[in-house]
Structures are given as structure tokens and as C-alpha cells.
Amino acid sequence: MNTKRAQWTDKYTTPGWKAGALGLLCAGFFIVGGQTAEPIEPKLRDIRWLDQRSDRLTALTSRPAEPVNYDPQTDWNLEYELGRIAFRSPVIFGGFAAREGLTCQICHTNGYANRNFFMESHSSRPGTFDTTSAVFSKTLGDNTFNPIEIPDLVNVANTAPYGHDGREPSLRAFTLEVITQEFSGKQPTGTLIDALLAYMNALQPRDKQTEPITLEEDLKDTSRGLRVLIELAEGKNADGASFVIASLRYQLAGIAERFPFEHQRKTYSVLVSWSRDLQRLNSFAIEGKWEKLAQRAVRLSEEVEEVYRRNSFVSAGSLYEPETLKKWLKPLEQ
């Protein structure tokens, strides 16, 4: 298991990523885990943000359905798609949050407050977080343990002013504060912050529904991400392309974690090879080889589609399957 972990880490590192965020991210995922001698490896990264007393099986196999009137098939919108990726990507953050793979999605899952979120020394109860902690923020640390409730973001376009104390009238300014101050990220490009706002503005009030977390949906997200990458390459957007590449590699690592068993080694290797392909594409983005980048991204996207169409990855027996996950979680329950 450890060799596999090392192999993945190796392939997953992206020297070309300017901020170096992804290299650090890998350290967070893999080296920390590798030091512990626990019987079960690799860990599912999202477990670390879950309250131990919560129903982790349910939390890792289902989530609220995204409250949007948007279908990528018919409504495809590059800005929305990029924002959706940013919402699910630690690459937008810096420091500890980026290293540990924290994302907007982990706290505001598909726009709803994650009531099972818990982080030692940062949460007083599940679903709370201390936003003024020096661990995450270079500027906001107040040396006080003062966690607050994580809010829903549904209908956030119409709920100004923002923050529990209503301190900020502008959603853009609040979001920029979250990224750059609270979680030590770089100032995002105009394109990226516009995209994130376009995505959040699409979160609409409606009856909360639940959906299963599936391999199928995760592969669809990979395909959507590759289409975004192709369009950014066509628009010669280097920052955007590098950002999406790093974010997609984080997504792929999340899928790979669900296939930790020996008999799934083939699936795991394919995911590693996709991640490695993306790493190469990043150098094309840096060198401005747009045509080459777009071509390769199209090819990769066809490969993903093919796997999807032929059902060549089998989620039965993987950690996507509730029965298997339940058994896998058992030793952690004690």
C-alpha cells in the first residue's frame, strides 16, 4: 500500500504550478498519513473534517443535491463551470488550508452548511468553525477560541449583508476576504472571482434534497473540468488553465482514494496516469503551447468518456459502495 501511495504522490506533484500549492497539498495528503502506522491506508481525505460522532457512512456516501437550475448539457456556461470548480478546489487557498485540501465545498457542501464539520481546536460543536484562527490566517488571528456556525449559501445573492454580524454588504468583498485573509490565498484573478460569484449566485432556495455520491457523478465532473480546460486553452488563458489542471488533479486524487484495494489496481493506475497527463499539460500552459494543450485535453477527455461509456471502472467493491465503505470504516469506529 505504501508503494502505491508513494507512486501516486510522485505523479501527483506539479512542479509547474506557480504557487507551488499542489506540491504542498500532496504533502498534506500523503506524507502525514504515511507517518502513521494505522492498518488502513490510504485514508479518505474528507474523513478528517467530519465529527467522529457523526454518521460518517452517510456523510461519505451522500450530500444535499446542488440547488441550481442548471444542466451542463443544455446550459453550458464557462464562467459558471469555472466557479463550480473553484468552489471545490483547495488551490484557491494558501497556507494550511491549501496544504490540507480544504475547500468551500467541504464547509458549504453543495451550498448547504456541513453540519458534520468538525476540526479540533477550531470547532466548539459540529458545524462550527473559528474563522479568526492564526493557523489558517496570517492577518485575522485573534488568539481567541470563538467558532461560529457555518451558514448555508443557498440564495446567498439575496441575503446581504454578510457574516454573522452583517459586517460586509458586498458578496464579492466578503468572498475575497474569505480567500485572501481567512485562508491565506493569493488575490484571485478577476476572471476567477467573477466565476466563483457566478456559481454562488446560482444557488437558489428550494426544498433540500439528498443525492448519493457516486463514481459516475465524479467522472462527469472530470469531463466537465476537461471541457473547461479546453475552452480556457482556446482562449489562451494561462492562469485559468493552470488553476483548472491543479484542481482536476485534486479531484482525481479524490476518486483514486476510493479504490485502495489490490484488485482495483488497474483503475487506480489509470487515474494516476490521467493525473500525470494533466501534469504534462500544465507545462504546455506555461509555455503557451495552446494548440497542443487543447488537442491533448480533448484526447484525455475522450479517454474519460470512454471509461464512462463502457463502465470500465467498477464501483462495486470500491469505497463508493456503501457496503464496502461500511466495512472499511469499522476499525475506525472504535
Ligand code: HEC
Ligand atoms: C472551514 C469552513 C469554511 C470554509 C472552508 C469556507 N467557509 Fe464560508 N463560512 C464559514 C463560516 C463559519 C462562515 C460564517 C462567517 C461569519 O459569520 O463571519 C462562513 C460564511 C461565508 C459567507 C457569508 C454567508 C452569509 O450569509 O453571511 C460566504 C459568502 C462564504 N462563507 C463563502 C465561502 C466561500 C466562497 C468559500 C471558499 C472560497 C468558503 N466560504 C469557505 C466557514 C467556511
